[in-house]
Amino acid sequence: MIRILLAAAVLAVASPALADEPRKSGEYAFTPDSLEQPGVQKGQLLGPYEFHSKIIAGTVRRYWVYVPVGYNPKTPPNLLVFQDGQRATNPNGSLRVPAVLDNLIAKGDIAPTLGIFVTPGNLSEHYPDNLGMSNPDHRAEEYDVVDDTYARMLLEELLPEVSRTYTFSDNPRHRMIGGTSSGAIAAFTVAWNRPDSFGNVISLIGSYTSIAYRPAADGQPARFGGDTYPGLIRKSKIRPIRIFIQDGSNDLDNEHGNWFLANQQMVKSIEWANANAEKWNLGPAKYELKYVWGDGGHSDQHGGTLLPDILRWMAPAAKKKLLLEA
Structure with missing residues (x-):
């Protein structure tokens, strides 16, 4: 239950010439760990591959596989699965996950890690070539619904497909x-339903709101959304998962909910569950939690700049000092 407040000075500026300029609200600069560095060997980013799911019938999605430098099948690397793979792998985007993995693995800051970057599904025979960074049309049905369907697709179909190679x-x-x-709530839902398969969650500007909610109608029961998670967390057995949460004070406020408030509710519920685990018989596990609040809107930018330190906390190499400290 650790709150992290990072001053602007901690978020290193990419160019020394900008060091004395005040940071504008919502603007956060990459550290060198997110940028390609001279002399650092790059892992292989393979794909995109097209994948048809039987569990989520009628959909097609793309995925990429990042293979770290020095990959040895006899010593299986860590695993990172990231949603909205088209944006996570964008070398000019806000996340630049492959570059972060290259730099941290090269420095020995994190253990070798294999990455799988997957898009949401699209309701078509083939994944549209003209989508670019845009969302496929089945994203909300997969990501925002709080059941185990998406987890089953990953664990029963996609991961076994990658594990063949x-x-x-x-x-x-x-x-x-x-x-x-x-994509953040989708990641949390996978770990919530399958903590035996994923013990770490990276949640950036997470949509713990009512996007998926549908009222009961035509004989069908109501379908609930991510805004139910704070209550579920307080009244459910604690999962043995490590969670990083980030959001900004200027995130969305619309008919689905208030994003910043929703993320604060997630943090408060996790802290309450840990503090009351014995009283309410929620243990024996405890959540491991770190979180960062910024002043950004609904943007990946702040979370992207934090990603190197998030990974250092979640997957440190042996004897390396963590930079996200209590």
């Missing part, structure tokens, strides 16, 4: 799942 750890403590916005 590459090995990766089966230890949940060495497996991370992350995303931004609806």
Whole structure:
């Protein structure tokens, strides 16, 4: 239950010439760990591959596989699964996950990690070539619904497909799942339903709101959304998962909810569950939690700048000092 407040000075500026300029609200600069560095070997980013799901019938999605430098199938690396893979792998985007992995693995800051970056599904025979960074049309139905359908697709279909070619750890403590916005709640839902498979969640500007809510109608029961999680967390057995949460004070406020308030509710519920685990018989596990609040809107930018330190906390190499400290 650790709150992290990072001063602007801690978020290193990419160019020394900008060092004395005041930071504008919502603007956060990359550190060198998120930028390609001279002399650092790059892992292989393979794909995109097209994948048809039977569990989420009628959908097609793309995915990429990041294979770290020095990959050895006899010593399975850690695993990172990231949603909205088209944006997570964008070399000019807000996350730049492959570059972060290259730099941290090269420095020995994190253990070797295999990455799987997957898009949401699209209701079509083939994934549209003209989508670019835009969302496929089945994203909300997969990411915002709080059941185990998406987790089953990953664990019963996509990961076995990748494992035919590459090995990766089966230890949940060495497996991370992350995303931004609806991709963040999707990541949390996978770990919530399957903590035996994923023990670490990266949640950036998470949509813990009512996007998926549908009232009861035509004989069908109501369908609930991510705004139910704070209550579920307070009244459910604690999952043995490590969670990083980030959001900004200027995030969305619309018909689905208030994003910043929703993320604060998630943090408060996790802290309450830990503090009252014995009284309410929620243990024996405890959540491991870190969080950062900024002043950004519904943007990946702040979370992207934090990603190197998030990964250092979640997947440190042996004897390396963590930079996200209590």
